[in-house]
Amino acid sequence: MEKVREIVREGRRVGKEDPRRVVHAFKVGLALALVSSFYYYQPLYDNFGVNAMWAVMTVVVVFEFSVGATLGKGINRAVATLVAGGLGIGAHHLASLSGPTIEPILLAIFVFVQAALSTFVRFFPRVKARYDYGILIFILTFSLISVSGFREDEILDLAHKRLSTVIMGGVSCVLISIFVCPVWAGQDLHSLIASNLDTLSHFLQEFVEEYFEATDDGDIKEVEKRRKNLERYKSVLNSKSNEETLANFARWEPRHGQFRFRHPWQQYLAVAALLKQCAYRIDALNSYLKSDFQIPKDIKKKLEESLRRMSSESGKSLKEMSISLKKMTKSSSADIHVLNSQSACKTLCTLLKSGILNDVEPLRLISLTTTVSLLIDIVNLTEKISESVHELASAARFKNKMKPTASLKKSDSVSIGRAAVPIKSHDSDDHVVTILCDADVSNTVDQSRGETSVDSCHHVAIKIDDDDLVHEKHEVGEIHAHSCVSCDPSDVLDSSNKRISSSN
């Protein structure tokens, strides 16, 4: 009895986690009940007889959770049945020419060679990803058709009936899965990446809070709860196989919602890979949350402002990317946060360079500087993620919508040498915004973030016209091609305002 109650509880949990599962169960039931009418409805039964079972079988095996998976399996099954049926009949015909004693031997050889070859081909990574099921059905159908019975006219009839019932079963699956509360793998992949962006953003925004204030809090339960909430990022660490499966399914799906047939699903995987790299750093960072109690508060305090901005601004930029991904619009609002986090990064380096920590024992600094260095890593990764999301946005032809939801804080950037000026670039009528950090500061920053070039700088060119294929370009180390004038960062804002007015 206890067992039953537990199962019911588990069922509720599974259903609550994703209510579409309940709907899917009903859809499968509906499709099966429909297809089994082949047996009850006399005219259909008279036509197909026992072959009606292939329709039932197809529905059971082909009907998957998402449209993409169902379509993929359905098409695989139909094509494989057709091809294998043809080849099977050919093999049967060839064997029957050779006389009754050699026929079974020849057939056995055909089956053996075909099965061995096809099974081996299933190991090819590209085949495995998309056509695994098709090859399985190919082996099955070929074997069944080539060996079953010995009279050819019967076999043609068998192949024909089997193919038509398989197609009927497959079509009813596909129709039900598309038209009754469809679950799109593409949509799921899209949402998964957006939610992963969100999860990491949440960590980065909460992390500093936790880092600087954890010791004050007396309520252990509250702290535990916050920690648990923070550790949601762990789901990102292991989402790779899930993402790849979804991307494979999504490729089969027709246009739906704002997703075209050839939506750039591979680009989602590229974003996902960068997110995972970021999550690895976050995992390392998280392990320092529990260890930092011994760092004197006054030391932490000195760097608090910069660390807070680095973390929260990268968090905000990820959040903006998540929002623009969800809305499927091109947006440059994330760029501003990326710039902010980079400027905070530079402020931090200037601070460190000024010798603010010179009187502190190096040993006491270890975990603090590690935090700093991991955060710098994360800021750099955020930029890469932003670039990758921009690429995705233009490859997927997201709509233009450039309302920046945040502004640069002037006060934070005063101490940084920085040049930002709109200039004309070579191609047509782009407004090019070039942000240059002064050579000295950028040099020291590079040292800690893994680049050897002394005069690298960030060059953001934002195209204004509506051509979907050209997107924001991000280039590093090309400054010498442009004239750079030192100016206030608010220029960046000005130029982005200009952009908004010109795109409206």
Add this chain to the structure above:
Amino acid sequence: MEKVREIVREGRRVGKEDPRRVVHAFKVGLALALVSSFYYYQPLYDNFGVNAMWAVMTVVVVFEFSVGATLGKGINRAVATLVAGGLGIGAHHLASLSGPTIEPILLAIFVFVQAALSTFVRFFPRVKARYDYGILIFILTFSLISVSGFREDEILDLAHKRLSTVIMGGVSCVLISIFVCPVWAGQDLHSLIASNLDTLSHFLQEFVEEYFEATDDGDIKEVEKRRKNLERYKSVLNSKSNEETLANFARWEPRHGQFRFRHPWQQYLAVAALLKQCAYRIDALNSYLKSDFQIPKDIKKKLEESLRRMSSESGKSLKEMSISLKKMTKSSSADIHVLNSQSACKTLCTLLKSGILNDVEPLRLISLTTTVSLLIDIVNLTEKISESVHELASAARFKNKMKPTASLKKSDSVSIGRAAVPIKSHDSDDHVVTILCDADVSNTVDQSRGETSVDSCHHVAIKIDDDDLVHEKHEVGEIHAHSCVSCDPSDVLDSSNKRISSSN
């Protein structure tokens, strides 16, 4: 033509990567050719007729690469066919009692309810992992049996024939997969974990080499090659789903080689999870390889000795674990390396505490201290991995074999306050070796490695008798129960030698 050549090349690559794939393809061909004799061999065909196709179908669908997967699918299929057949006949009987008009309606309702319920149950995580295929076959068989034909004696015959052909097909799959060049999922999982240990060990042993000497090397190609070799660790980052699949398959496998039926496969996953955590740190560490050109050599030099030992000793300990896993023996030789790396860790902290870096700008230290801190993390994780491997060794009843292949280097441990003395513990006749670091040093170490306890220490109790179930115990923070005498670390070696002589 180019296409064909490419396919052949790909085929060669796939076959070379794992030659067992070729063998598997032949095995499938063999099984299919064998089962299709149901059609050629007249007495068999007379008996089963068209039902012989179920045997063919079973072979195609059930025959998987590893024994575990084949057995799992075979058992799932057989049991599901049996149960669903019984229920299907029951449903058919019940419906036939209700008269010819209501019968189809009732049958449709049965099919609908059964399919919807079963489909929903497939979403339960535990069901999905082990019985997904069984439920699929359950839905299939129930639908086919309950609706097909309308005469009950025919149905009994159908169910009986179908069950026996399915079982025949399944049994031939299982027999061929077990007795012809078997591929054991359990063995694969075992080897995968051992090779993951090896991969990480390789990185740790090579990393410091690269870290301290990369700048000297002029040959870019050579450096590239070494880097690529180092980055083999990346395969560990994403092996989770593979490991889980193998563990699921392995559970179905009977005793083979040194693996029992109930081998602790879950414990392998526990080790794998720790290895992945370690790989995340290594990924962060790897990103600093490319950034450290600007750290002055003389600064690096100061810490070189300790860093070298930390990294290479943790590497060696992972190597030892990998070897003892491969040989399936209990071994304490890894423990010695763990202790060595911990002692190097303490030396490093003492060095840092002595103010060796006080005159260096903090900014220049960032990436150096991050390396230090990540390495400390890794040393700690190595200890956890070692514990986990010990747990695995005793749960899996590995043979005792305690030949330490390495020894403590006396010279490296002189500067560390440390107490190691064999004493009697409470339980029976264990020799307990207690290694204590002096409170001051351990305090500063703890600060950087994430533990708040001031007086934590490592307490290693090694049981000598041959009882397989009790293994080395590792406890932290229990020192106050024992008397601790400061002494030379060579005592540890002495006591482990004692152990060897007593166990031989």
